[in-house]
Amino acid sequence: MTCSAPRLLLQHLTRNVQGLNATLSVAGYKSAVSLDKIYPASDLDVTKLQTPPKTDGLNFSGYVPMNKVQVTYSRSNGPGGQNVNKINTKVDLRLQVTTADWLSPELKERIAKKYKSSITADGFLVVRSDKTRSQQLNLADAMDKLRHMIHTAAYVPPPPSAEDEERARRRHEASVRERLRQKKAHSLLKQGRQIPQWDE
Amino acid sequence: MTSSGTEKALSLLRRLPRVSIGNLGPNPGAHNEKRRGRGIYGGKTHGAGSGGSGQRQNFMRVGYETGNTPFYLRFSYQTYYKGHHLKLSYTPLCMGKLQMMIDTNRLRCDVPVDVTQLMATGLFSISPQQKEGGFMLENEGIDHFKATINIEVQWANEAVIASVERNGGFITTAYFDPLSLTAAIKPVEFFGRGIAIPRRMLPPQHLIDYYSDPKNRGYLADPAEVARERFLLAQKYGYELPDVNASPNKDILLERKDPRQIFFGLEPGWVVNLKDKVILKPTDPELKEHFAS
Numbered sequence: 001m002t003c004s005a006p007r008l009l010l011q012h013l014t015r016n017v018q019g020l021n022a023t024l025s026v027a028g029y030k031s032a033v034s035l036d037k038i039y040p041a042s043d044l045d046v047t048k049l050q051t052p053p054k055t056d057g058l059n060f061s062g063y064v065p066m067n068k069v070q071v072t073y074s075r076s077n078g079p080g081g082q083n084v085n086k087i088n089t090k091v092d093l094r095l096q097v098t099t100a101d102w103l104s105p106e107l108k109e110r111i112a113k114k115y116k117s118s119i120t121a122d123g124f125l126v127v128r129s130d131k132t133r134s135q136q137l138n139l140a141d142a143m144d145k146l147r148h149m150i151h152t153a154a155y156v157p158p159p160p161s162a163e164d165e166e167r168a169r170r171r172h173e174a175s176v177r178e179r180l181r182q183k184k185a186h187s188l189l190k191q192g193r194q195i196p197q198w199d200e
Numbered sequence: 201m202t203s204s205g206t207e208k209a210l211s212l213l214r215r216l217p218r219v220s221i222g223n224l225g226p227n228p229g230a231h232n233e234k235r236r237g238r239g240i241y242g243g244k245t246h247g248a249g250s251g252g253s254g255q256r257q258n259f260m261r262v263g264y265e266t267g268n269t270p271f272y273l274r275f276s277y278q279t280y281y282k283g284h285h286l287k288l289s290y291t292p293l294c295m296g297k298l299q300m301m302i303d304t305n306r307l308r309c310d311v312p313v314d315v316t317q318l319m320a321t322g323l324f325s326i327s328p329q330q331k332e333g334g335f336m337l338e339n340e341g342i343d344h345f346k347a348t349i350n351i352e353v354q355w356a357n358e359a360v361i362a363s364v365e366r367n368g369g370f371i372t373t374a375y376f377d378p379l380s381l382t383a384a385i386k387p388v389e390f391f392g393r394g395i396a397i398p399r400r401m402l403p404p405q406h407l408i409d410y411y412s413d414p415k416n417r418g419y420l421a422d423p424a425e426v427a428r429e430r431f432l433l434a435q436k437y438g439y440e441l442p443d444v445n446a447s448p449n450k451d452i453l454l455e456r457k458d459p460r461q462i463f464f465g466l467e468p469g470w471v472v473n474l475k476d477k478v479i480l481k482p483t484d485p486e487l488k489e490h491f492a493s
Contacts, residue, residue: 029458039424042422
């Protein structure tokens with residue numbers, strides 16, 4: 001990098017600061033609006049490790065451990081010239097359902113049942129995406145699809161209430177009555193077209 | 201042997217009075233004693249181009265179109281440009297270009313990268329007077345971005361933040377008011393003015409929400425919440441967040457400016473003398489209090 005004398009000095013000025021401890025930050029310069037004054041209750045640690053939320057029963061937390069999921073990239077289909085021919089933008093996300101210990105057994109069963117068509121013979125749930133031109137955005141889309149699949153598999157519709165059941169029964173009975181009424185009316189019509197048989 | 205011309209001149213000098221405004225005059229032929237011609241039907245007074253309001257600088261008002269509704273009155277106010285004079289614009293910087301600058305050693309990523317470092321590449325120009333706020337990072341080339349960098353820009357979207365963080369880097373969005381930005385983009389010129397480094401002002405009302413939001417990695421956001429957002433974004437975009445504690449560049453990646461600071465390593469109130477290679481710091485308690493406020 002070509003440098004003039006003032007630029008070299010500026011680099012020297014900034015380079016010298018590297019030796020300082022990151023928490024001190026310019027030997028302790030703190031203005032009245034520094035972060036520790038705006039957030040006095042916070043520990044201000046941007047590297048704090050986050051505990052992932054757990055999935056228990058059918059309550060999927062949304063957390064998918066990326067080390068348990070296999071991601072492969074390939075070329076997308078469709079038009080796009082040199083870009084689509086050369087860049088691997090299609091994402092293939094595979095998840096072995098039976099060995100996924102971060103999902104509960106009942107949830108795994110429901111996934112296997114609902115998404116039978118997306119599971120291979122080896123037991124891998126496959127999710128693919130080539131929605132955008134970017135590999136990263138396609139991976140985000142595939143993750144979204146995977147989470148949607150798990151959420152819909154986990155969803156149990158609420159049982160019908162007493163009112164709903166009563167309403168369904170009455171509707172069913174009404175439709176049966178109407179069907180029999182129409183049938184009898186049609187039968188009478190047909191009978192009316194016969195020559196009457198009088199027994200002497 | 202003096203000539204008669206010289207003798208005459210010298211005798212004139214002895215006799216005549218001192219030169220002053222009152223006895224100065226032009227050389228013959230210096231002024232054109234032109235008068236207008238007075239001939240009947242012709243000459244210099246009659247005919248086209250020799251008279252009328254055109255000769256006497258009688259112009260109509262600016263924008264007048266000899267009767268029809270002029271352009272500047274034809275159109276009413278448009279809503280799309282309301283408040284344009286208050287809005288900031290940002291210089292776009294694609295991730296692909298950022299990666300190229302790093303690969304070609306135009307930009308170092310072993311120091312924290314901010315506006316000053318990006319301007320030092322010499323590839324951009326920012327004019328704070330034209331309501332330009334700094335740099336914004338764009339999506340183009342996020343798949344090719346591989347550098348581990350601690351970068352501070354003025355605007356970044358979610359996909360860009362994800363691409364920086366998946367490579368183990370850190371990104372912060374920070375606001376620079378026009379005066380601070382002028383100092384930040386051309387530091388050597390600023391130091392040459394010999395004035396104290398000013399305090400960076402806080403963002404205006406319509407921008408303070410953006411810079412306080414951990415989702416945007418705002419410099420006024422709570423770092424603990426930023427840590428949580430980093431985790432959530434990693435889950436959304438499908439990558440594992442690299443452990444910064446294991447990185448050899450940990451100190452550089454975690455270095456942050458105070459909200460009132462313009463330069464890394466320099467405090468508000470200091471006067472940097474590049475010629476004598478000294479930094480002058482204020483000693484007066486009132487000044488110190490002001491620059492720390």
